[in-house]
Amino acid sequence: MATAYLASVLALLTLLLTAYLLRVEGSIGVNWGMLSTHRMSPSVVVDLMKDNRIGKVKLFDTSPAVLRALMGSNIEVMVGIPNEMLGLLSSSPASADVWISQNVSRYVVKGGVNIRYIAVGNEPFLTSYQGQFQPFVVPAMLNLQQSLTKANLAGYIKLVVPCNADAYEGSLPSQGAFRPDLTQIMTQIVSFLNSNGSPFIVNIYPFLSSYQSADFPQDYAFFEGSSHPVVDGQNTYYNAFDGNFDTLAAALDRIGYGQMPIVIGEVGWPSDGASSANLSAARAFNQGLVNHILGNKGTPLRPGVPPADVYLFSLLDEEQKSTLPGNFERHWGVFSFDGQVKYSINLGNGALKNARNVEYLPSRWCIANPFRDLSDVSNHMKLACGAADCTSLYYGGACNAIGDKGNISYAFNSYYQVQKQDERSCDFDGLGMVTFLDPTIGDCRFLVGINDNGSSSLCVRPLWILILCAFMYCKMLDLVL
Ligand SMILES: *[C@@H]1O[C@H](CO)[C@@H](O)[C@H](O)[C@H]1NC(C)=O
Ligand SMILES: *[C@@H]1O[C@H](CO)[C@@H](O)[C@H](O)[C@H]1NC(C)=O
Ligand SMILES: *[C@@H]1O[C@H](CO)[C@@H](O)[C@H](O)[C@H]1NC(C)=O
Ligand SMILES: *[C@@H]1O[C@H](CO)[C@@H](O)[C@H](O)[C@H]1NC(C)=O
Numbered sequence: 001m002a003t004a005y006l007a008s009v010l011a012l013l014t015l016l017l018t019a020y021l022l023r024v025e026g027s028i029g030v031n032w033g034m035l036s037t038h039r040m041s042p043s044v045v046v047d048l049m050k051d052n053r054i055g056k057v058k059l060f061d062t063s064p065a066v067l068r069a070l071m072g073s074n075i076e077v078m079v080g081i082p083n084e085m086l087g088l089l090s091s092s093p094a095s096a097d098v099w100i101s102q103n104v105s106r107y108v109v110k111g112g113v114n115i116r117y118i119a120v121g122n123e124p125f126l127t128s129y130q131g132q133f134q135p136f137v138v139p140a141m142l143n144l145q146q147s148l149t150k151a152n153l154a155g156y157i158k159l160v161v162p163c164n165a166d167a168y169e170g171s172l173p174s175q176g177a178f179r180p181d182l183t184q185i186m187t188q189i190v191s192f193l194n195s196n197g198s199p200f201i202v203n204i205y206p207f208l209s210s211y212q213s214a215d216f217p218q219d220y221a222f223f224e225g226s227s228h229p230v231v232d233g234q235n236t237y238y239n240a241f242d243g244n245f246d247t248l249a250a251a252l253d254r255i256g257y258g259q260m261p262i263v264i265g266e267v268g269w270p271s272d273g274a275s276s277a278n279l280s281a282a283r284a285f286n287q288g289l290v291n292h293i294l295g296n297k298g299t300p301l302r303p304g305v306p307p308a309d310v311y312l313f314s315l316l317d318e319e320q321k322s323t324l325p326g327n328f329e330r331h332w333g334v335f336s337f338d339g340q341v342k343y344s345i346n347l348g349n350g351a352l353k354n355a356r357n358v359e360y361l362p363s364r365w366c367i368a369n370p371f372r373d374l375s376d377v378s379n380h381m382k383l384a385c386g387a388a389d390c391t392s393l394y395y396g397g398a399c400n401a402i403g404d405k406g407n408i409s410y411a412f413n414s415y416y417q418v419q420k421q422d423e424r425s426c427d428f429d430g431l432g433m434v435t436f437l438d439p440t441i442g443d444c445r446f447l448v449g450i451n452d453n454g455s456s457s458l459c460v461r462p463l464w465i466l467i468l469c470a471f472m473y474c475k476m477l478d479l480v481l
Contacts, residue, residue: 027308028290028347029056029076030315030334031266034063037320037388037418038337038450042069044357045316048339049075051356053349058265058311060122062103070113078117078160078311079104081140083124083133090139093146100147108153115157119265120144123164123203125182137161138188145196158198161189162265165204165244168251172232173243173301176250187255194257199308202248203266206240207285211274211326216240218276223288235300241267241289246301253301266313268334271342273327275396279443283343286312286334294348312347319389327391338450359451366416366426367409369433374408380428381411388414392444399444409439410446417449 032045040048046069049057058078059066070077081089081099089096107113120141124133141159148154167186170176178186193200206221217228223239230237237243245262252260269285270277289310298305317333336342339355346352368374384390390411392399399410412432419425426432439446 027056027306027310028054028293029058029309029311030054031058031060031311031313032066032315033060033318033321034066035318035320036316036337038447039452040316040337040339040355040358040450041452042066044339044355044359046070046073046075047357048335048353048355049073049315051353052347054315054347056309056311057315058117058119060119067107067113071107072111074114077113077115078119079115080119080122080162083121083129086121086124086133086136086140089143090136093143096140096143096147097150100144100151100153104148104157105151105153108157117158117160117198118144119162119201120159122162124161125167125179125185126164127166131181134182134185138185138192141189141192145192154196158196160193160198160201160263162201162203165202165248167202168248170247170250172230173235173237173246174232174250176247177254178251183255186251190252190255190257190260194260199261199263200248200252201263201265202245203313204241204244204264205267206244207269207277207328208325209240210276211328222284223292224284232300237300239292241292242299245307246299249299249301261308263308264310266311268313268332270328270331271333272331272398273323273329273391273394273396277328277331277396278398279343283345287345290345290347323391327394327397330389330391336445337447361417361421361449361451363436363438363448364421365435365437365439365446365448366412366432367435367439368405368412369431370405372431374405374431377408377428377431380431381408384411384415384428388418390414399441402441402444406441406444410444413439413446417447420449420451 030049042065050073054075056076057070058080060080061082062079067079085099089099104115104118108115121133121137124137141161144159145154148157148159166179167182168176168178190200210216210218210221217226220226220228220230220238221240223241226238230243237246248262249258252258267289269282271279271282293306293310296304296306312334314332314334316335316339317331317337319330319337321329323329334342334345334352335355338358338360341352341354344351368377388411391397393407393410394400399406402410412426412428416426416432423434426434
């Protein structure tokens with residue numbers, strides 16, 4: 001009797017384990033940034049990744065709500081340490097211990113979060129930071145490595161440093177070398193990475209190369225072949241991605257680490273906010289990239305060796321990102337802010353699917369009151385677009401051609417949604433009014449915000465309770481065995 005019971009329990013456990021292992025696959029991961037006022041609940045985003053079998057995610061911090069939602073998912077996670085924390089972590093081993101225990105160890109438990117990497121800073125050597133984080137990176141890494149060792153996690157979790165492609169240069173890929181001011185520090189970091197079996201992480205953006213330089217050949221940014229290939233000795237490059245990748249490979253070789261694995265921390269194409277940023281270009285780039293990676297062809301300097309992992313930038317649009325680099329900054333998502341697929345794309349597991357169980361605010365929009373004189377609206381527009389996202393209205397944006405009144409309505413609505421549809425936020429001295437008819441015009445979507453009322457989700461979503469019960473059931477089995 002008892003053995004039969006034990007056998008059936010074991011069978012069930014095996015089943016659960018198999019289902020668990022089969023669920024997550026593929027080497028294409030995503031970046032999940034959270035600079036948005038319209039945020040889906042983290043569990044909805046985790047379900048979105050699971051539904052689409054996205055098995056790897058890169059975060060920019062260690063948000064407890066996000067890490068809790070990732071518990072038990074088996075999704076491989078890279079957490080991030082903000083640059084601003086590097087000073088503290090470099091100066092004090094004790095603070096590194098606390099950081100690891102508060103932000104990492106507590107989640108790395110049975111049924112917890114599958115944290116595999118910790119990013120020490122994010123592009124800390126970016127030229128525009130003028131070296132302010134440079135002295136902290138290596139000492140912070142050394143302290144954190146000791147903390148990982150003390151926590152018995154050093155064998156499993158690896159420290160990495162995501163770098164921008166401006167850390168190296170070379171007029172041809174074979175001439176790649178690290179920036180002279182970084183040679184020494186890069187040699188230290190790469191030797192540290194090598195001794196831990198960690199990869200070098202780089203962010204590569206052909207979009208920015210083409211956006212910033214008028215003579216950059218358009219087709220060289222994509223993967224369909226180029227009428228301006230780059231000839232480098234025996235090798236010919238038909239796309240910027242391979243050229244950039246091999247420039248780094250050459251730079252690594254130059255300091256004695258030609259075999260170091262390379263992971264692409266960020267790569268992608270925005271879908272709005274510039275004339276070269278549109279849905280069809282974003283689709284062409286991202287699909288071309290994925291096919292290129294999954295084709296396992298590698299590059300001329302590393303034939304047959306594709307990047308170890310590739311993290312798309314980005315999972316979701318983030319409408320609170322700074323527009324300093326350009327209006328496109330808020331439109332990198334493969335999904336819009338609410339988890340809707342923006343263009344059809346296959347990351348290797350079939351066409352992407354939309355998020356489920358997204359909790360929207362009611363179907364209400366704020367528009368310009370058609371019966372009022374709108375000549376005095378400019379201050380209201382400034383207020384609205386200062387707090388909300390109006391980037392789609394500008395040249396190259398999806399809403400650039402919706403006319404004067406359209407512009408005003410779009411701005412009013414974006415503000416109203418950021419204010420969670422607070423009635424007063426649609427007043428604008430009587431110039432605004434609430435409507436129940438969707439004012440969306442063609443590709444120019446008038447959004448409805450997301451209800452990120454955390455506490456309500458337990459009642460609204462029975463799935464939660466199911467998960468909770470499944471979890472408790474497994475805990476019971478644990479006790480039985
Ligand atoms: C955990 O990390 C966050 C930043 O990502 C930081 O603000 C917080 O202080 C960290 N916790 C500890 C205990 O260091
Ligand atoms: C979309 O972007 C591509 C390349 O970035 C550009 O060649 C094309 O003209 C754009 N399409 C539209 C409709 O603007
Ligand atoms: C709407 O606003 C955008 C951005 O300021 C501008 O380029 C466009 O011309 C405006 N449209 C009208 C009809 O004023
Ligand atoms: C958020 O939750 C509070 C309390 O649970 C509720 O009173 C409020 O109406 C909710 N807001 C929305 C927009 O659903």
